[in-house]
Amino acid sequence: MQTTTTTDIPAPTTAERVRTALIRADTTMLAVDGCDPISTTVHHLHDEGHVAIVVPSRSDAVDLAWRAGAAGLSAMLELTDHSPLRLRNPVRSLIWLSGTLRPVDEPRRLAAEIAEILPHPELLDVGHTTELLQLELTSVVAADTTGAESVELGAVLDAAPDPFAIYETAWLQHMEDDHADIVARIARRIPSTSRTGRIRPLGLDRYGLRLRIESGEGDHDVRIPFHEPVDDPTALSRALRMLIGCPFMNGLRSTH
Structure with a gap:
């Protein structure tokens, strides 16, 4: 696919696109060393640079995370933003969030805190059929029709999602x-x-x-x-x- 670009055309920064994808991405996959990728339902970025992720409680990722403990294990969360229209190529962007995956000591308390900001129904199942894990970010890469670009974590934390993302x-x-x-x-x-x-x-x-x-x-x-x-x-x-x-x-x- 080709894209028409002009350097002086106003557009969201890469960091802003990442923050928007965290809200709007409709397909998310968590890849963890030692098991097959699994789909996730909730992904919330904390100010400290950690992403809270909701996964099925019986998944291998949960077991591996608890075995690794505080040391954690390498993991990557892939966010895919699809067009809501039936386009020939529906993928608009891909975001890769890489870092260290660790378990959460008090998942229900953290789920309640997240729910105050992001009232997602899946948070109600934490501790029952789902589990919370935290990904401490070390790398953020965004890709669209213009190519792929790495972005500093600090820039992502300082950026805001697009005000019209949910609409x-x-x-x-x-x-x-x-x-x-x-x-x-x-x-x-x-x-x-x-x-x-x-x-x-x-x-x-x-x-x-x-x-x-x-x-x-x-x-x-x-x-x-x-x-x-x-x-x-x-x-x-x-x-x-x-x-x-x-x-x-x-x-x-x-x-x-």
């Missing part, structure tokens, strides 16, 4: 199903020589909209930036109206 799926599906005309109008900002295939909404964040162009020559992505970054639905609505050239694009302008 993006519904919005992209709505654009695809009900507003193909809007996608077509925004796509006019792409040079005509590049609009040689089917244009689909790929991603939306505070910096702009990403479009996927599917053609016989292959797929490539284009970022359409907003005039300025946005942080709330009102500003996002205004930014989208500006992209399509709506006559009421300023939204809050008084008519009196």
Whole structure:
């Protein structure tokens, strides 16, 4: 797959993309030395650089972690962010979090603390059918159509997830199903020589909209930036109206 990139186009930093993937990734796998990879349900990043992970209590990973004890064992958590639309290549990004996996002494207490921030129903099963493990991070790598990049852990801890991460799926599906005309109008900002295939909404964040162009020559992505970054639905609505050239694009302008 190819991608269209321009260095001066505003876009999330790699660290921001990692924080967003921790919220939005729909497929996660934990790879541990000594056993087959297993799927996980909850992954929460603490300020200290540890990721709390919920896994089935009868999994080999739990047994190996307790055997290793405080010394821990090498492990990697892979996060896959898929497009909510039926694209030819649905994978938008991959995140690899590597480090040392250890058991948690009081998993139910930690689960309760996490639930105050991330009220995931799977946390209720900790201590019953699931178990909490902690991955102390030593390496973070992110990959998308532009390539793979390592990012400093400190940058990841300082970054914030995109404010629209939990809404993006519904919005992209709505654009695809009900507003193909809007996608077509925004796509006019792409040079005509590049609009040689089917244009689909790929991603939306505070910096702009990403479009996927599917053609016989292959797929490539284009970022359409907003005039300025946005942080709330009102500003996002205004930014989208500006992209399509709506006559009421300023939204809050008084008519009196």
